[in-house]
Amino acid sequence: MPFDPQAYRPETTILSLGDAFYDVVEAASFPERIIRFRNDRAAAGIGLGGMDDAAWAEHFGRFRPLPGSLPQPLALRYHGHQFRAYNPDIGDGRGFTFAQLRDREGRLMDLGTKGSGQTPWSRFGDGRLTLKGGVREVLATEMLEALNVRTSRSLSLIETGEALQREDEPSPTRAAVLVRLSHSHIRVGTFQRLAYEQDAAAMRRLVGYVLANLYERDSDDPIALLELVIAETARLAASYMAAGFVHGVLNTDNINITGESFDYGPWRFTPTWEPGFTAAYFDHNGLYAFGRQPEAIHWSVMQLAASLRLLAEADPLIAALEGFAPAYQAAITQALLWRLGRSPTSPDADRALVQATERALRESGMSIDRFFFDAFAQPLPPSYGPEWDEARALLDTAPVRSGRSHGYWAGTPCSLLIEEVEAIWSAIRDKDDWSPFHTKIGAIRAMGEALR
Incomplete structure (x- = not known):
């Protein structure tokens, strides 16, 4: 069946x-x-x-x-x-x-x-x-x-x-x-269309639909919806950063109202913690560069709030928007701790570890994937230089959430940089050879099992 x-x-x-x-x-x-x-x-x-x-x-x-x-x-x-x-x-x-x-x-x-x-x-x-x-x-x-x-x-x-x-x-x-x-x-742009057309009845219906069916809330309150979207999109922005991922086209029609990432065009993973790294060749001004993604997602949520003015007063919408920055800070701390294989301890200690890690990654030019592979649930190798001293000390005292028993840790870091993506495509284009594609998916899934 x-x-x-x-x-x-x-x-x-x-x-x-x-x-x-x-x-x-x-x-x-x-x-x-x-x-x-x-x-x-x-x-x-x-x-x-x-x-x-x-x-x-x-x-x-x-x-x-x-x-x-x-x-x-x-x-x-x-x-x-x-x-x-x-x-x-x-x-x-x-x-x-x-x-x-x-x-x-x-x-x-x-x-x-x-x-x-x-x-x-x-x-x-x-x-x-x-x-x-x-x-x-x-x-x-x-x-x-x-x-x-x-x-x-x-x-x-x-x-x-x-x-x-x-x-x-x-x-x-x-x-x-x-x-x-x-x-x-359903995306931010779905709400923008109704605001553009000044269709308050349809907007109320859409708010109720999203709250009931996507957030499981018995409400049609636009402020409640905005607060939920802020929490989920802040988490999305943080998870992009922790993954070293650049979406490339964070237009408002590409921001899902549930905070789920989708619709991948000119995406890339950045090899190093380079805030100015872009994915789209046509992003000449770096609007959606790696380090600007939280700003871009926040801007899109502001457009949602502007659309919801059809149903709500400005003051509570503005108050809700002020929650994005603290939500993002909490989410980036959680996301980076997860990838480091560490458990939370206290807000101050967790924030210090994350800030030291970001600073060392940026200043050292270290491969993102290599660093997280080396740091997961164990001390950094001696080969890491003095620019890592602060992060090393904080990592050594942070409680480990998971060990390295999975077979993935016996190999090398799994990454997905543009050169490998092009090589996988070249094998398909030139020889109709799908084996590198399927092999890569297997390797990615093994990494996912090890990280979990």
């Missing part, structure tokens, strides 16, 4: 928002459906782990509806600030919400697509995804999950047999369709 009767819990909750929030669309018809990646671990969590390849390709390549879930795909409507310039002409242009389900913890989850064809919001785009883009998103989500970042999960990657023309890579290039599993695809 392809669906686990104990775990498969389909939903259609998003339909309660009404058709002013989305457009009913159809998936493109693809000449081929070659399964390149299926995340059986994630599929098991939503009752889809028993699907054979034929059913998998039918549902995630042809987009035959899942029983009891959405009867037709929905392209969501939203606006957004893109590199701080407001754009009211965007929405799901090459993706849609295909299904909703509950996971084993009871959370409402969306199955969303990337590369599934044109929608009313495609503008002049072809609605497609390059195979390279799909490979990169799978790698990003696997690595972030292992590094304790709350992220969408890549559920499926299917090559579609089309040849695409692109200006930023050799063309024609191969095409794919990706399915991601996310805790909602």
Whole structure:
């Protein structure tokens, strides 16, 4: 049986928002459906782990509806600030919400697509995804999950047999369709659209939907929503920093209202603690550079607050926004302690350790992945120079939360720098060799097990 009767819990909750929030669309018809990646671990969590390849390709390549879930795909409507310039002409242009389900913890989850064809919001785009883009998103989500970042999960990657023309890579290039599993695809830009249109009734309905279905709160209070979003997005910003990750495009339409990271384009991991490191070649001013990501996410939450002025007075919204900085400071301390393999002790001691670690990483130019590998649950090796003395002393006195018994620690640090990503893609492009891709996913998952 392809669906686990104990775990498969389909939903259609998003339909309660009404058709002013989305457009009913159809998936493109693809000449081929070659399964390149299926995340059986994630599929098991939503009752889809028993699907054979034929059913998998039918549902995630042809987009035959899942029983009891959405009867037709929905392209969501939203606006957004893109590199701080407001754009009211965007929405799901090459993706849609295909299904909703509950996971084993009871959370409402969306199955969303990337590369599934044109929608009313495609503008002049072809609605497609390059195979390279799909490979990169799978790698990003696997690595972030292992590094304790709350992220969408890549559920499926299917090559579609089309040849695409692109200006930023050799063309024609191969095409794919990706399915991601996310805790909602509602974003800050969804609220911005309603504020732009001055639709207070729809805004109230959206606030209530998010609170009830994504935060499990029986309320439609916009202040309560803003406070929850501040806590979750501050945690997101901190987890990016602890992972050494640069999203690249932190526009307001890419900030999920649940604080879950998603939608990976020109992402990179920074090799060293370099605040000015950027991921996108077109980010000329470093707006979304590594060290500016907390600021960028905070700015997006400010745009949410501005949108909620449709329902609330300014003073309580401003008061709520003042909570972002302390929430971030608490979250970055927790995130870095986790990656160091240390348990919290006292706020002052924990903060001192984190500050000393950040300072030494920045000043030494040490590899981020090498340092966290060496520091996890043990003293730093003698090869670390005097710039590490303060961090070393604090690490030595911090209580260890986990040991190094996993086999991962007998090897070398797992990283995912751009050179390796390009090498993995080159093997696929030149020889259709997927073994480096699957080997890397195995290594990433081993690291995740060791860190947990």
